[in-house]
Every structure is written in C-alpha cells, then in structure tokens.
Amino acid sequence: xxxxxxxxxxxxxxxxxxxxxxxxxxxxxxxxxxxxxxxxxxxxxxxxxxxxxxxxxxxxxxxxxxxxxxxxxxxxxxxxxxxxxxxxxxxxxxxxxx
Numbered sequence: 001x002x003x004x005x006x007x008x009x010x011x012x013x014x015x016x017x018x019x020x021x022x023x024x025x026x027x028x029x030x031x032x033x034x035x036x037x038x039x040x041x042x043x044x045x046x047x048x049x050x051x052x053x054x055x056x057x058x059x060x061x062x063x064x065x066x067x068x069x070x071x072x073x074x075x076x077x078x079x080x081x082x083x084x085x086x087x088x089x090x091x092x093x094x095x096x097x098x
Contacts, residue, residue, distance in 0.1 A: 002022070003019075003020045003021070003022065003082070003083075003084060004018075004020065005017060005018065005019060005020045006018040006078065008074065008075070008078055010067075010070075010071040010074050010075070011068070011070040011071055012067070012068055012071050014067075014071065016052050016053065016054050016075070017053045017054075018051055018052060018078060018079065018082070019051055019053055021050070021051060023050060023084045027047060027050045030050075031043040031046035031047045031050070033046075034046045045061055045064040045065065045072075046061045046064075047085060048064060048075055048076070048085070049061050049063060049064050051079070051082075051084065051085070052075070
C-alpha cells in the first residue's frame with residue numbers, strides 16, 4: 001500500500017519528504033532496538049526516520065538526532081495523524097516495554 005507523499009519545509013529551512021512507503025515489522029524491530037539502548041523516544045525517532053527522505057536520500061536515526069527540536073516538533077506534528085505512525089498507548093508504555 002502506498003501513502004500520500006508530503007513535502008515539508010522545516011523551521012531550519014531544510015526540505016524533507018514524508019515518503020509513501022509502508023512500514024513493516026522490520027522497521028518496528030529496528031526502532032525497538034534503539035528504544036532498548038536510548039529510551040522510548042528513540043523508537044519514535046527511528047520510525048520517523050524510516051518515513052523520511054532529504055535530497056532524495058533516506059534519513060536514518062542519527063540524522064534525526066542532529067535536527068533541532070523545532071524541526072523534530074514540526075515533523076512530529078506532520079506525522080501525528082499518519083496511520084503508519086503508531087500513537088503511544090494510553091499508559092505511555094511502548095510495545096517493547098509490555
């Protein structure tokens with residue numbers, strides 16, 4: 001399944017693309033690996049990176065870590081209603097922590 005592709009200009013002026021790619025189990029497992037070493041927020045960043053491109057190249061988790069908080073917030077807002085991006089559980093625990 002393909003999803004809507006969105007072009008965004010972040011507060012820093014960087015242009016990124018939210019791709020039409022579908023996330024798979026392997027993306028979730030990779031995100032959970034980051035969560036085990038860097039905490040739950042890292043899993044969200046890793047999933048976010050899996051959906052993004054900059055200059056036609058995929059972003060990776062360390063790219064997100066180098067972004068400003070303003071850029072990360074803008075990306076989070078753009079992805080908040082995206083059906084591929086899981087909403088956090090009401091109790092705040094990640095699936096890996098359950």
